[in-house]
Amino acid sequence: MGEREGESVSVCVSSFKGRKGGNKSPNKACYSADMTCQSDSEKIVINCGGVRHETYRSTLKTLPGTRLSWLTDPDAFSNFDYDPKIDEFFFDRHPGTFTFILNYYRTGKLHCPNDVCGPLFEEELAFWGIDETDVEACCWMNYRQHRDAEEALDSFEQPEPEEPEDDLELTADGELKRLCLHEDGRKRSWWSVWQPYFWNLFEDPYSSKNAKRSTAVRILADCAPISAAAQHTKQRATTLESPSTALELSKCARDGKTERKISVRKIRAEEEKERRGREGYERKRRGGEEEKKRRGREGYERKRRGGEEEKDMRGREEEERKRRI
Secondary structure, three states, X not given: OHHHHHHHHHHHHHOOOOHHHXXXXXXXXXXXXXXXXXXXXXXXXXXXXXXXXXXXXXXXXXXXXXXXXXXXXXOHHHHOOEEOOOOEEEXXXXXXXXXXXXXXXXXXXXXXXXXXXXXXXXXXXXHHOOOHHHEOHHHXXXXXXXXXXXXXXXXXXXXXXXXXXXXXXXXXXXXHHHHHEOOOOOEOOHHHHHHHHHHHHHHOOOOOHHHXXXXXXXXXXXXXXXXXXXXXXXXXXXXXXXXXXXXXXXXXXXXXXXXXXXXXXXXXHHHHHHHHHHXXXXXXXXXXXXXXXXXXXXXXXHHHHHHHHHHHHHHHHHHHHHHHO
């Protein structure tokens, strides 16, 4: 049984070629069987930067072609820094990143530490022979942010202007000639000549005296409407605080209240008129219905009484006729 278990474990581990290789990592059952059937001779000790790590040789074989997988070769003792006294391999590398790299062999998932910059982790991956595309999606942004920042900076960088050949200061004529001609001697358009000047005039206030004057004018232009609004607010407040303005405002308030009272009275009168109209209509409608019902009842009573009287009269006439006979 022990040999069969060992064979099944070796097949399961050797079939793992990495996350990006297309094969999935060994399942938990394979790892549990691996831990139970491995002996002490299968263990390997790795000292990385002064921190000792202990794992199984079969774990290092999960990623063939990498530096740690080479430790399982028979000639690894001569190719690497091996100490036979304490039976360990030594690597003078970053110990913090090695923990994540060794866990990649154990779990099949490569994560990037948050306390390590991207270039350092990239260098460690290159040393251990691991492809950077194996980094998990949750850590990919943290790993790539340094490279994205460098690409963004490179896109904004502009070539520095070439120094004159004679290392002499350019005169006004020489500067104008340099602006009006390309390096190959062709003439430039007037816009390409003056475009850098206008850019510096409005974007860089320290480029020239004209740029400083332009910046000062723009600041004054921005401050003018602000000061005008403040002055208008001050005048408005002073006007409101004067006694005459207070009397006018109180008069306007009284007039406004009177007008509001009149409008309220009109509205109430219209509402009262509408209410009375609705009440009259209801009375008429109800009176008509009641009159109709009353007349109907009276007609019914007259018919009923007439029928009964006619019946009584005929009965009396019949009795008189019988009595006479």
